Amino acid sequence: MSAVLEIEGLRKTYKSRRQGVRHALDGFDMRVEQGQVHGFLGPNGSGKTTTLRTLLGLIRPNGGRMAILGQEVPAALPAVVGQVGAIVESPQFFPHFTARDTLSLLAGAGEVPQIRVDEVLELVGLRDRAGERVKTYSLGMKQRLAVASALLKNPKLLILDEPANGLDPGGIREMRTLTRDLAASGMTVLLSSHILGEIQLICDSVTIISLGRRVAFGPVDQVLAEHSGGAVRVRLEAVTDLPAAADALSRAGVAVTAHPDHLMLAGVEKPAQVSRILAGQGLYVSELAPVTVDLESVFLELTSTAPVPGQHRQVDQSTRVGDAGQSGAVGGGWGA
Amino acid sequence: MSLYRTELRRLGKRRFARWATVLGLLVLGAVLVGVFFTNQKIGPEQQAAAQRQAEQEYQQQVRWAEQERKACEQAKASGQDQQQEGRFPPDCEMITPPPPESIEARWFLPSTFDFRASFEEMIVTFTAILALLGFVIGASFVGAEWSSGGMMNLLLWRPQRLTVLLTKLAALLTGLVAVTLAAATLWTAGFWIVGTLRGTTEKMTSGAWQSFALTGLRGLVLIMVAATIGFALASLGRHTAMALGGAIGAVVVGQFGLGIVMSMAGARFVEAWLLPTYGLAWMTKKVTLEDWNACNATYYGECKPATFDLTWQHASILFSVVLVLALGSALVTMRRRDVA
Numbered sequence: 001m002s003a004v005l006e007i008e009g010l011r012k013t014y015k016s017r018r019q020g021v022r023h024a025l026d027g028f029d030m031r032v033e034q035g036q037v038h039g040f041l042g043p044n045g046s047g048k049t050t051t052l053r054t055l056l057g058l059i060r061p062n063g064g065r066m067a068i069l070g071q072e073v074p075a076a077l078p079a080v081v082g083q084v085g086a087i088v089e090s091p092q093f094f095p096h097f098t099a100r101d102t103l104s105l106l107a108g109a110g111e112v113p114q115i116r117v118d119e120v121l122e123l124v125g126l127r128d129r130a131g132e133r134v135k136t137y138s139l140g141m142k143q144r145l146a147v148a149s150a151l152l153k154n155p156k157l158l159i160l161d162e163p164a165n166g167l168d169p170g171g172i173r174e175m176r177t178l179t180r181d182l183a184a185s186g187m188t189v190l191l192s193s194h195i196l197g198e199i200q201l202i203c204d205s206v207t208i209i210s211l212g213r214r215v216a217f218g219p220v221d222q223v224l225a226e227h228s229g230g231a232v233r234v235r236l237e238a239v240t241d242l243p244a245a246a247d248a249l250s251r252a253g254v255a256v257t258a259h260p261d262h263l264m265l266a267g268v269e270k271p272a273q274v275s276r277i278l279a280g281q282g283l284y285v286s287e288l289a290p291v292t293v294d295l296e297s298v299f300l301e302l303t304s305t306a307p308v309p310g311q312h313r314q315v316d317q318s319t320r321v322g323d324a325g326q327s328g329a330v331g332g333g334w335g336a
Numbered sequence: 337m338s339l340y341r342t343e344l345r346r347l348g349k350r351r352f353a354r355w356a357t358v359l360g361l362l363v364l365g366a367v368l369v370g371v372f373f374t375n376q377k378i379g380p381e382q383q384a385a386a387q388r389q390a391e392q393e394y395q396q397q398v399r400w401a402e403q404e405r406k407a408c409e410q411a412k413a414s415g416q417d418q419q420q421e422g423r424f425p426p427d428c429e430m431i432t433p434p435p436p437e438s439i440e441a442r443w444f445l446p447s448t449f450d451f452r453a454s455f456e457e458m459i460v461t462f463t464a465i466l467a468l469l470g471f472v473i474g475a476s477f478v479g480a481e482w483s484s485g486g487m488m489n490l491l492l493w494r495p496q497r498l499t500v501l502l503t504k505l506a507a508l509l510t511g512l513v514a515v516t517l518a519a520a521t522l523w524t525a526g527f528w529i530v531g532t533l534r535g536t537t538e539k540m541t542s543g544a545w546q547s548f549a550l551t552g553l554r555g556l557v558l559i560m561v562a563a564t565i566g567f568a569l570a571s572l573g574r575h576t577a578m579a580l581g582g583a584i585g586a587v588v589v590g591q592f593g594l595g596i597v598m599s600m601a602g603a604r605f606v607e608a609w610l611l612p613t614y615g616l617a618w619m620t621k622k623v624t625l626e627d628w629n630a631c632n633a634t635y636y637g638e639c640k641p642a643t644f645d646l647t648w649q650h651a652s653i654l655f656s657v658v659l660v661l662a663l664g665s666a667l668v669t670m671r672r673r674d675v676a
Contacts (some may be wrong), residue, residue: 057495058488058675077495086492092485096620105349106340110493149489 139166449535470563478575
């Protein structure tokens with residue numbers, strides 16, 4: 001499978017006389033394969049939007065390499081931009097133009113046939129409100145308009161930064177369906193979102209960024225499996241057998257946590273091995289269930305951004321690669 | 337080319353540009369109507385009335401001189417002229433009415449619009465109004481794009497920053513040239529009608545028309561320069577308010593403040609520090625400033641003020657420097673700064 005988007009070692013540094021140097025992107029890597037829906041996750045201030053802006057030529061990087069559709073950017077951006085549709089951060093449009101005018105002017109600037117304007121308005125559900133000024137739109141409607149503007153070019157790569165922001169539940173579902181349909185039609189979609197349930201539902205693969213560096217990447221299932229920790233829940237027919245079972249498993253090298261009615265095991269590569277050990281001791285399992293993790297818990301673990309009672313986590317208070325698990329260990333803000 | 341056409345469309349759709357243009361044209365219309373109603377055509381009837389009024393004025397002067405002469409003689413006879421020292425001359429016979437020819441009938445003619453003599457001033461007025469309009473529209477055209485996020489959207493479609501900015505400027509100037517030429521045509525036609533109905537259009541030779549055309553051309557250049565500076569300042573600050581605030585700051589600090597400081601410091605030719613003087617010098621080719629605190633004695637014993645000529649060349653240097661600085665800075669900033 002060929003890569004539609006490649007980023008290697010991307011760096012962006014902001015310098016301030018008062019606050020020193022901040023590395024918004026600190027050697028960030030990313031790869032998005034053709035035809036995939038790729039989730040791009042990260043806490044606030046982790047560098048997601050900086051990455052997208054840099055990729056699209058709005059911000060100059062301090063180092064690294066980027067390529068879209070096999071062409072190096074930003075040098076080849078004018079050549080490939082016709083195949084890239086993007087919305088970056090919150091939708092921003094001139095408030096006194098109508099949605100149709102807004103799209104028509106963009107189509108004119110990008111040499112896209114005007115007939116496409118009505119097609120995308122229909123697609124995002126704004127057909128009947130297209131003649132109204134953007135300033136009268138709700139956030140969700142502006143979001144739809146932003147998606148319409150990104151789709152106007154019928155791009156090969158679609159970059160959506162928080163597309164579900166402000167959408168009602170119906171709109172979120174429509175956006176999910178739309179994204180899937182677009183991917184099914186061969187379009188590659190890069191989706192940045194904080195709605196991790198959506199990402200898990202829609203995306204084939206993900207990249208998680210924290211403090212400007214990639215902390216996890218790959219197919220969603222693989223990322224979840226890598227971070228489930230091989231946890232297994234065991235119940236026995238007789239609760240009174242739990243201490244004996246815990247003892248047997250501990251002697252076999254399995255990490256065991258005892259609970260009143262079950263045992264939690266960690267680091268189990270093959271659950272069948274648990275069943276074999278216990279049967280050898282005359283103990284019979286009534287439940288042997290690998291514990292699945294969701295993307296949200298993986299995200300919170302990898303970025304160390306899980307809320308801690310009594311603490312107020314600050315933006316940029318997150319984790320560095322290799323520091324996972326040390327919640328709040330690194331303040332990634334301005335520093336020397 | 338598609339970007340250029342799109343930007344022209346965008347300019348036409350901008351509500352502020354439309355309303356500002358309408359407002360500017362209304363102001364021009366008000367000036368035209370005002371000139372129309374404050375002028376009259378001079379015919380035999382007006383000439384005769386002026387003649388009568390001059391005669392009445394002369395008669396009044398004669399009566400007044402006679403009264404004063406009598407008062408003078410009475411004062412001298414009663415010795416009161418000692419107390420009113422300076423009121424009367426030593427010899428009362430010196431009090432005589434002015435000669436009849438010194439009171440000219442033309443003084444009493446109503447105001448009339450002489451197209452050849454007055455239209456150049458009207459071109460200057462036209463230029464001043466449209467230059468202000470150009471500055472504001474230029475600033476708004478790009479400033480609102482920056483502040484609303486429209487510029488960022490456009491750059492996602494056309495990631496050539498300088499091309500985008502210069503194309504926007506080209507579209508702005510094209511639109512302004514179109515409006516200026518159309519308005520100038522109406523302005524000229526309007527004042528031709530004013531001249532025809534409320535004055536005279538005589539002595540309009542081809543040379544006079546050529547002179548007006550050249551003044552108009554300089555006016556067009558000034559309007560374009562003002563629009564470009566407004567555009568550049570707003571792009572530099574990424575907000576319309578940057579240009580408008582800069583302009584207000586320049587007027588308050590650079591013009592009023594500087595003028596007051598220079599006056600207090602006793603500087604010669606204070607007007608040479610004021611921007612409108614250069615605008616006028618550009619339009620009229622030369623402005624002669626006078627220093628009334630200086631005396632240049634002539635061979636005939638007269639005291640003439642010192643003068644300083646500001647020419648259109650001086651003005652062109654100033655405007656070129658400001659234009660290059662503003663536009664150059666805007667282009668460099670556009671090229672280098674992140675769009676966030």
